[in-house]
Amino acid sequence: MSSNHHDLPPEDVERLLVEQHLVSRELLDDLASAVPQAAPSFRQALEDRLLSHYPTTIIPEGSKKTMPIDTMLGRDMARHVPTEHAPVGPHSRAPRQNQKFYVPLTLVAAMLALALVGIIVVQMNRHPSEPGYLVQAETDTALACIVREDWTTIHVVQEGETLAFIAQQYEIALDEMDEWLAGNCVDDPASLSVGQTLRVPPSGIATRTLRPTFTPIPPIMPIPSIPTCHFSTTREAVDLFSEPHVSSIRLASLPAEQQGVVVEIRQIIGGPVWHRVQVEITNTIVEGWLREHDLILLNPECFSISLIAPDPLLQQAQITATATQQAFDLTATRQPAMIVVTATPVQPMNMTAMAVPQGVLPTFTPPDFLRLTPSLTPEASIRVEIPRDYVWLSVNDTVRVFVHTLLDPALIPSIPEAWQDRVSHADEPMALFTDLIGAVHIVQVTDDVLVVSVPESQADIYRWIADHHVPIILMPLLEADQASFGTIPTPTPVLIRPVLPTVTPLLPPAIAQVEIAEIVGAGDLSAEAVVIRNNGDTIDLGGWTLQDSNGHRYTFGEVRRLFSGASLTINTRAGTDTPVVSYWGLDEAIFSPGEWVYLLDATGNTIASAQAGE
């Protein structure tokens, strides 16, 4: 059972698909039979051939068991074959050629539903196989691999480059990293070395169908060995409640003599908050979106930031400043939150590039980390024991319990219906960060275990957590009105076990100064374009619109990231979007000199406007 909770039953896939209105049930049913089926003649011929090859004896007769096959299969097979209502008799040898072949309804339907709407012309652009695919030999674990010789552009890895930067240079999108690495037979990005050559696909990778803008991926530094942590040094905290909309706060500049730090960030209250974190390490600036659960537990006493990047390559990225001087800008962009920063010197470490091999997620095999004991006390509560390994906290009367997972919600077996409304951000694919339970009472804290009591009415939540091995986070409970804390609560991170995200996080709305820099070529279809520039923080333009006064409207796609300092040109004419150029797709010019053009955000607020020039 331990593993099945990751196994999304096809029914659930179906449910999700249907819920998302991708396909209708009728269509699902109609299309369910698109599974290739062996021709009966082939099936029979092969069967005969196999039986003629069947060795006379494989196992000594003595050990032969006499369970008739059909008895073993009888019930299931009967269910399996709807047309055969009666269980098959023990000695029946009737061929089951009509055995209905049940289809993975959901996937097929999902694809077909969408596919069938369109034309029937079939073009096989690409075979599922490609050179460069990592080929695994059958018995050994060594990987044989074919380098993509057809990628003729060669890049020589320079000192200081990261995979991400190289990829960006060649416009290799995040979701193509996989193939790019595979095409270079790079199994472990950490193995890249200066001077190594990488082949680069001509213009992105052939499979590209949607070209997402590229996210700069911060350099990744390894933790060569788990550093010794000392939790005794610098601590600074900033109360962001007083300035909820502040876009940037410099929290700490660390003394030069410090050799390294581990940064801890905690969100105490409020919904999931994205912090934009900029870590300056000598000349390299690392930045990314952080949430408090991106903390990675290095050892029971040491936490560090993990930058979350929308790609598996970075899922385990550890950002640990190792240069002699660091500055941390922690920027809360959305909601009030308190950030506690703990800077802890660590041993100097080498900065070398490390990345997590594609697709490798950290092993997280929680034991039964919640032990539930029905309580005999009058108030009908249950005791929850949480092993020390999973919890690190100071004693506090109450704790706040978060059910916390970075797994794709789609991979989590159904959340009990009663809690659905407690699941915040359930629509956010990356994380369920749920404040399921208000307060629980700590009964006992020992070296090994934290015992809390939970009202029986909430017990099912814990059972569910236990059943599904959902990581949990415990934090000291602070009342919201205590939030103007002048004092830092005992900084006792209670952390738990991050499970890495599997999907691209949504960018939070950022405070950015986006402007319409220019409207060029008004009236001339071939030249007409609007140039948008972002003078602020990286922002997601998804859902934003560009409008003029004559009712023309251009809507930015779902995810359209505009980096700090970057420009985006929106041409009126049709064309293929690139990260820096978009096409409205119109066949006549729409702007006239002097006309106003407006940029609206996803909620319809006008962000910028400009007048078309000559």
Next chain:
Amino acid sequence: MYKNLSAEQERRLVEQAQRDPDAFRELYRHYLPRVYAYIAYRVGTVFDTEDLVSEVFLRVVESLGRFEYRSEGAFAAWLFRIAFSRVQQFYREQARLPDSLPLDAMPDIHVDSPDLALMQKETFARLYALIGQLAPRRQEVITLRYFGGLRNQEIAAVLHLDERTVAAHLARALRDLERLCRKEMENEA
């Protein structure tokens, strides 16, 4: 969906099949559709599919005696490991894969009405093309899962991946497919 044998049923059937041709026949009949569907989506043509399926099962009948049933799902994983390896070998042998498949080279799809037959083939072609656009790992995961009818745990064993990774690939593959489909619809619209 595919009906998996229960672990116990499977174990007994496999053990029986190691010494009883009739049991082997059952085993074959149980797994043939899944192996066939998986391979069909990996190689595209009936011709290659039948070839590979035959080889896989011949291999199975030869080595079944050495198979040890160690844990739940072990047999499916073992069987599909053989199939997977054979498919990989197929790719290595193919210098250049055809850019398109003629419809009559495609495998048959189960249909109740002959009128639908052509459409079903096109459906297969379409799916096949879409799947072909996924990242290689995801192609494997998705075909093993939905056409091979394997559980994530078994896929993990076949591909020598962590089960969690399989789940992640699966989720992404589904999303990718959805995106590709939409893209395709948009292009056609």
